[in-house]
Amino acid sequence: MQQTKQVNVGGVKIGGSAPVSIQSMVKSPTEDIGRVVDEIRKLEREGCDIVRIALPTKESVKYIKKIKKETSLPLVADVHFDYRIALGAIEQGIDKIRINPGNIGGRERLKAVVKLAKEHNIPIRIGVNSGSIERDIEKRYGQTPKALTESVRRNVEVLEDMDFTDIVISAKSSNTLFTIETYKRIHERVSYPLHLGVTEAGLTFNGTVKSAIGIGSLLVDGIGDTIRVSLTASSVEEVRVGMEILFALGLRKRNFEIISCPVCGRCSIDVENLTKNLKKRLERLTIADYQVPIKIAVMGCIVNGPGEARDADFGITGGKGKGVIFKTGKVLKTVKEDKLLDTLVDEILDYTV
Numbered sequence: 001m002q003q004t005k006q007v008n009v010g011g012v013k014i015g016g017s018a019p020v021s022i023q024s025m026v027k028s029p030t031e032d033i034g035r036v037v038d039e040i041r042k043l044e045r046e047g048c049d050i051v052r053i054a055l056p057t058k059e060s061v062k063y064i065k066k067i068k069k070e071t072s073l074p075l076v077a078d079v080h081f082d083y084r085i086a087l088g089a090i091e092q093g094i095d096k097i098r099i100n101p102g103n104i105g106g107r108e109r110l111k112a113v114v115k116l117a118k119e120h121n122i123p124i125r126i127g128v129n130s131g132s133i134e135r136d137i138e139k140r141y142g143q144t145p146k147a148l149t150e151s152v153r154r155n156v157e158v159l160e161d162m163d164f165t166d167i168v169i170s171a172k173s174s175n176t177l178f179t180i181e182t183y184k185r186i187h188e189r190v191s192y193p194l195h196l197g198v199t200e201a202g203l204t205f206n207g208t209v210k211s212a213i214g215i216g217s218l219l220v221d222g223i224g225d226t227i228r229v230s231l232t233a234s235s236v237e238e239v240r241v242g243m244e245i246l247f248a249l250g251l252r253k254r255n256f257e258i259i260s261c262p263v264c265g266r267c268s269i270d271v272e273n274l275t276k277n278l279k280k281r282l283e284r285l286t287i288a289d290y291q292v293p294i295k296i297a298v299m300g301c302i303v304n305g306p307g308e309a310r311d312a313d314f315g316i317t318g319g320k321g322k323g324v325i326f327k328t329g330k331v332l333k334t335v336k337e338d339k340l341l342d343t344l345v346d347e348i349l350d351y352t353v
Helices: 033-046 059-070 083-091 107-119 135-141 145-161 176-189 204-220 235-248 271-284 337-352
Strands: 007-009 012-014 021-025 050-054 075-078 096-099 124-129 167-172 226-228 256-260 294-299 314-318 322-327 330-336
Touching: 012 021, 021 235, 033 050, 033 059, 033 235, 050 059, 059 075, 059 083, 075 083, 083 096, 083 107, 096 107, 107 124, 107 145, 124 145, 135 145, 145 167, 145 176, 167 176, 176 204, 204 235, 226 235, 256 271, 271 294, 271 337, 294 337, 314 337, 322 337, 330 337
Parallel strands: 021 050, 021 226, 050 075, 075 096, 096 124, 124 167, 256 294, 294 314
Antiparallel strands: 007 012, 314 322, 322 330
């Protein structure tokens, strides 16, 4: 797969050989600076790389400097309709702007935004979606991936004609297959970095499934440079889902990986709670100097472990009121069920610290 052009968003590289970055969007009201700053800090702790804020009015622009003083993540301005908001955001030190060139107020106003962005070395994300396809294009191609691709091509050419190429592209739909097909078409036609996402994906469960399929299948094919999971849920949850997608594809590494059996009638220990509590315990630890990631298995019976989980660094196999702690497929010790978690964590610490 050919590499895309690389752009710089407040120190975070998108495209080229840069790792796939994770984005989210602040859901707190922009004028409530305290809540916005708190939300951005939480996103950073979860692994978010870039955060976007809505700027619905000219008044909202004045909060950018204050937010940037209190946070360290690159900030993207989400601007629609009023080109003066985009100009103000750039002057206030925003790291990137997201616009739909077709609704910013005409060519001359767009030219003013592009000129100022170029002067400040600010990338522009062209954000179009299936609901904003130009009428003439939709009339010709209908509501199709071909139409959305044509809309992207047209908007890219407008910026290129203005001698601006620090471009990131997003072309989303709430339909997963529509989204996948569109991004594949765009990838074949342009060399700009692509911002992936299934827009308006829904509540956490449904949206996670749609996003994992849409974003994941594209990343597997080497398509995509930055992602945003769009959920009707907290922005923190969006980042967690995005991280899991990247973890599952091997595009990010973490300190530990927990695998656990799905449980059946043979199971006689509480695998679900053991796994949840183990995850919480490990997330609180600062563990250094070990092979990353360490793999830990929580298995409900002898059928699934330690044999099936022999590739795990450590694990638990359950029994009636007790369990076996194993390491790389070999039994270390048998302990009572209420001691399983503490014993396992102690063994992990002895091995990793």
